[in-house]
Amino acid sequence: MSTDTPPTTSTSRRRWLVLAIIGLAQLMVVLDATIVNIALPSAQADLGFTDESRQWIVTSYALAFGSLLLLGGRLGDVFGRKRVFIVGLAGFAGASALGGFASSFGMLVGARALQGAFGALLAPAALSLLTTTFTEPQERNRAFSVFGVIGASGAAIGLILGGALTELLDWRWTMFVNLFLAVPAAVAALRLLPRDAVAGQRTPIDLPGTLTASGGLFALVYGFSSAESDGWGAPITIAALVAGVALLVAFVVVERRVEHPLLPLRVVAHRARAGGFLAIALVGAGLFGVFLFLTYYMQQTLGFSPLESGLAFLPLMAMLMPTGAIGQMRLLPRFGPRPVVAAGMALSAGAMLMLTGVEAGSSYASAVLPALLVIGVGLGLVFGIAMDTAVRGVEGADAGVASALVNTGQQIGGSIGTALLSTLAAGAAGAYASSHPGVADLAAQSAVHGYTVAFTWSAAIFAVGAIAAWVLLPSEAPDVAVGAEPVFAH
Secondary structure, three states, X not given: OOOOOXXXXXXXXXXXXHHHHHHHHHHHHHHHHHHHHHHHHHHHHHHOOOHXXXXXXXXXXXXXXXXXXHHHHHHHHHHOHHHHHHHHHHHHHHHHHHHHOOOOHHHHHHHHXXXXXXXXXXXXXXXXXXXXXXXXXXXXXXXXXXXXXXXXXXXXXXXXXXXXXXXXXXXXXXXXXHHHHHHHHHHHHHHHOOOXXXXXXXXXXXXXXXXXXXXXXXXXXXXXXXXXXXOOOOHHHHHHHHHHHHHHHHHHHHHHHOOOOOOOOHHHHOHHHHHHHHHHHHHHHHHHHHHHHHHHHHHHHOOOOHHHHHHOOHHHHHHHHHHHHHHHHHHHHHHOHHHHHHHHHXXXXXXXXXXXXXXXOOOHHHHHHXXXXXXXXXXXXXXXXXXXHHHOOXXXXXXXXXXXXXXXXXXXXXXXXXXXXXXXXXXXXXXXXXXXXXXXXXXXXXXXXXXXXXXXXXXXXXXXXXXXXXXXXXXXXXXXXXXXXXXXXX
């Protein structure tokens, strides 16, 4: 069929089946960032590792995922997105099985690192497949609204699923559950995704760029993880952050000079795309304030069980889903990204300010629920539209690495947010305890004070996001042509 022929009903239906596959893969990657967190105490009791070692279950995944994303995106561009997508699914499933059968701490850490490495192949391939499959404006808006909802709600789904599996079955099922997502998705991808059209002469991989980018991102993620556990002034924290910045500066220098760059700078030089990337990074940084500290507050202060604290996030998801669809389908074509994303950021900032009023004696219904409803609306207006803007108009040969940059921004933003907010909360809690020695139930009061400080800084992060969105994003509705050819129109 020629590229000028309108898509038939069968090809249109096939594209939506592809979206289901891509959505499953994205859900698996996103929820894995939180599903294991709730299972950590049970895994620790089973495998017998120390409190100091526990963070490596989370950090090993973040290090591998964050440092290899750009390479994973470029591999999809060079070797074909279908190949890389299926390899990512198969590898993620194998690593999850290894983690589920782990008999030692080292085996579990190794499995988590492998999950991160294969996730770095999978996530960019999923988003680039979405970008190149849905090019008709109305279908593209609908597809990105679904994808954005998954990206924004996946962490909450991970908390719910992790709590349910840990309480009802065993912590190992937080790993095994990925097999029920990855295996069907891989089988369906083999049948439904079109054959990769890779050029006969493949573009060589930019080795200097790969080493400097991966090394720089690894050092940054490690530095922020170290700041959370050892403090910002620890020598290892300072060394890692300085090395990360230096390597990323070297990466930019390399990319300006090599013939076939890992990340062509034209991808980020575009103002609107840069705004989309920055919005995703800032949401990642601010969003962790919601999930991390609200989970602490509900479990340690309100006495919720892991499953109850996960279910408590359902109202956020209930607001996020319809708002994401309305924002992408109705508001974006009419108003453009600037006012919609800026409004979503402002609403999210307002929700975080609402949470600064929580107290040790507050109830979920009065202190937490209203803020969750508001931030659900805010995130729904941001996620899908920011992702769409970040990859819109990018050349087909760069779709993978542009998609990787979206995931990198979210990962690095999340690492910065977790480290920064954890440090600020711990410092505020300690200062409160020192200055209020006679207060009844001092430990609980100090902890809640730390949470409210973290919520205040989360609000500031979202406020910066609102300003950045207003300055960088276009106010015009997206062009009808997005610069790519539909995958199934061949």
